[in-house]
Amino acid sequence: MTQSVFLIGPMGAGKSTIGRLLSQELKFEFYDSDKVIEDRCGADIPWIFDKEGEAGFREREESVIDELTQQKGIVLSTGGGAVLRAENRQHLASRGTVIYLCTSVEQQLARTARDRNRPLLQTANPEAVLRKLFEERDPLYRSVADIIIETDQRNPRWVIQDLKKRLEGE
Numbered sequence: 001m002t003q004s005v006f007l008i009g010p011m012g013a014g015k016s017t018i019g020r021l022l023s024q025e026l027k028f029e030f031y032d033s034d035k036v037i038e039d040r041c042g043a044d045i046p047w048i049f050d051k052e053g054e055a056g057f058r059e060r061e062e063s064v065i066d067e068l069t070q071q072k073g074i075v076l077s078t079g080g081g082a083v084l085r086a087e088n089r090q091h092l093a094s095r096g097t098v099i100y101l102c103t104s105v106e107q108q109l110a111r112t113a114r115d116r117n118r119p120l121l122q123t124a125n126p127e128a129v130l131r132k133l134f135e136e137r138d139p140l141y142r143s144v145a146d147i148i149i150e151t152d153q154r155n156p157r158w159v160i161q162d163l164k165k166r167l168e169g170e
């Protein structure tokens with residue numbers, strides 16, 4: 001398995017957590033596009049959304065995804081909205097193995113409750129936002145995924161073992 005692995009899915013699906021662990025298992029370099037964007041900008045995601053709007057963030061995201069997906073032998077965890085742009089979907093689908101980590105809205109809410117780094121969830125009704133995002137994005141995630149894996153009720157270690165088996169079968 002020499003191809004790169006790209007993790008997609010909604011906020012709280014575990015892309016950053018699973019991505020890091022999977023990269024250790026595969027002995028691949030690990031990147032998290034949200035983190036790369038923050039490091040390059042010298043500011044966190046809420047600041048970028050505040051100063052440049054979501055559109056500014058999506059520009060930065062597209063350029064980072066284009067660059068990173070050209071690398072071989074990496075694990076890349078993407079942001080929850082990375083599949084919104086057709087260019088990103090094309091790069092992800094054509095340059096590596098894409099894994100869609102699925103999670104229920106209930107689990108997403110529980111997993112993101114304590115973390116305030118997600119501007120789209122800083123609203124009076126994060127549950128309604130997550131449900132709407134699911135409707136819009138689930139078809140996009142599915143359209144590029146090679147492997148779909150459910151992470152509700154499954155701890156990260158279990159997810160990694162399952163993923164490794166499925167990647168070997170790819």
Ligand SMILES: Nc1ncnc2c1ncn2[C@@H]1O[C@H](COP(=O)(O)OP(=O)(O)OP(=O)(O)O)[C@@H](O)[C@H]1O
Pocket residue numbers: 009010011012013014015016017018034077078079080111112118151152154155156159
């Ligand atoms: N399978 C799992 N079981 C239990 N907790 C999990 C699981 N996966 C992730 N978590 C926890 O959920 C929280 C959110 O996970 P993580 O940051 O990896 O999500 P993400 O998909 O990268 O979200 P985002 O799109 O916002 O970057 C973390 O506290 C993490 O420890």
Ligand SMILES: O=C(O)C1=C[C@@H](O)[C@@H](O)[C@H](O)C1
Pocket residue numbers: 010011034045078079080081082117118119120
């Ligand atoms: O779902 C989204 O659109 C986002 C998810 C996060 O990973 C970040 O990329 C940002 O907060 C936007």
Ligand SMILES: [Mg+2]
Pocket residue numbers: 015016017032034077078079
């Ligand atoms: Mg993440």
